[in-house]
Each structure stands twice: as C-alpha cells, then as structure tokens.
Amino acid sequence: MRSIVAAAESMAAAIRREAEQDAELRRREAEREAQEYLEEARRRADALVLERKRRIAELSDLLIERAESILDRLEQADAVRSQLQALVQALGETAHRVARESSSAGSGREPADAARVPAGPPPGEGPRRGEPAVSVRDLDREQLDAARLVALQMAVAGGRRDEIAAHLSRELGIRDAAPLVDEVLESDAGRR
Numbered sequence: 444m445r446s447i448v449a450a451a452e453s454m455a456a457a458i459r460r461e462a463e464q465d466a467e468l469r470r471r472e473a474e475r476e477a478q479e480y481l482e483e484a485r486r487r488a489d490a491l492v493l494e495r496k497r498r499i500a501e502l503s504d505l506l507i508e509r510a511e512s513i514l515d516r517l518e519q520a521d522a523v524r525s526q527l528q529a530l531v532q533a534l535g536e537t538a539h540r541v542a543r544e545s546s547s548a549g550s551g552r553e554p555a556d557a558a559r560v561p562a563g564p565p566p567g568e569g570p571r572r573g574e575p576a577v578s579v580r581d582l583d584r585e586q587l588d589a590a591r592l593v594a595l596q597m598a599v600a601g602g603r604r605d606e607i608a609a610h611l612s613r614e615l616g617i618r619d620a621a622p623l624v625d626e627v628l629e630s631d632a633g634r635r
Contacts, residue, residue, distance in 0.1 A: 531596045538592040539614065541585065576618035587623075590615055594627040604628060 597607045604624055611620035
C-alpha cells in the first residue's frame with residue numbers, strides 16, 4: 444500500500460508541477476498579450492497625438508496667414524480712408540466755393556437778387572450777424588446742388604444726419620436743412 448500511496452503522491456506532484464507550469468505559461472502569454480495590446484494602444488495614441496499636432500500646426504499657420512491678411516487690408520483701408528477724407532474735404536471746399544460763386548455771380552441776376560438769396564458765409568463763419576439764414580426753398584438750382592454735394596460727401600464720409608444738417612446750417616447758412624439731408628441720405632441709400 445505504501446507503494447500505491449507513494450505512486451499516487453508522485454503522480455499528484457507531477458500533475459501539480461504540470462499545472463503550475465501550464466499556469467506559468469498562461470500567465471506569461473497573458474502578460475505578453477497585455478504588453479502587445481498596450482504597445483498597440485500607445486502607437487495609436489502617439490499617431491493620434493501626432494495627427495492632432497500636425498492639424499493644430501496647419502490651423503495655426505492658416506490663422507496667422509489670415510490675420511496677417513486682415514492686418515494688411517486694415518492698413519490699406521486706413522490709407523483709402525485717409526485719401527477719401529482728403530477727397531471729401533477737397534470736394535467740400537469746392538462745393539463751398541461754387542455755392543459762394545453761384546450766389547454772388549448768379550445767372551445774370553442783379554446783385555440785389557444775390558443779396559436776397561445768399562449762399563451762406565465762407566466756411567467756418569456760420570451766418571453773419573444780421574444776415575438771415577436761407578431756407579432750402581430759397582436756394583437756386585446751383586446753390587441747392589452745391590448743398591446736396593456737401594451733404595452727400597459728408598454722408599459718404601460717415602457723417603450722421605444731425606451732423607450734416609448742423610454743418611449745412613453753420614457753413615452754408617441754410618436753416619432747417621433736415622429735409623435736404625433726408626433727401627440726400629435716402630437717395631444715397633437707394634443707390635446701395
């Protein structure tokens with residue numbers, strides 16, 4: 444019987460060793476598979492990070508390029524605005540001159556007629572003391588065209604309705620210039 448027990452113990456020990464070896468092999472295989480899975484996940488994550496970095500770099504470059512383009516356009520717009528302001532100022536001075544000349548020369552009028560419907564004082568002076576402000580209805584065609592030109596120039600330059608009316612009153616001596624300003628602004632808006 445001892446031999447049977449010894450043989451059984453020996454067999455059990457062999458089975459246990461075999462089971463332990465098999466368990467060790469399975470553990471190593473599981474570790475290897477887990478390591479391979481982690482490495483694959485790292486490769487994917489690294490590839491994703493690289494792709495994101497590349498995309499961010501592209502977008503950053505595009506953003507910088509567009510920002511530089513906008514800055515260039517703004518610089519050009521400033522130059523154009525300055526030129527436009529100079530043009531508006533020159534046109535305004537010309538309109539004032541034409542208004543003064545048309546009121547003093549008239550179209551064959553006597554000087555008394557010109558005094559009755561003055562075009563207004565020189566720029567910056569406003570109506571003179573004792574000189575009545577002129578109604579829009581009292582302006583002749585040339586004076587009205589000159590006033591319209593001044594109003595249009597100021598509108599194009601971004602002047603507000605009240606600023607334009609005040610300028611026409613102050614510079615050309617036109618009282619209640621609001622209807623004329625409304626007419627000019629409405630016709631300017633209709634062309635856009």
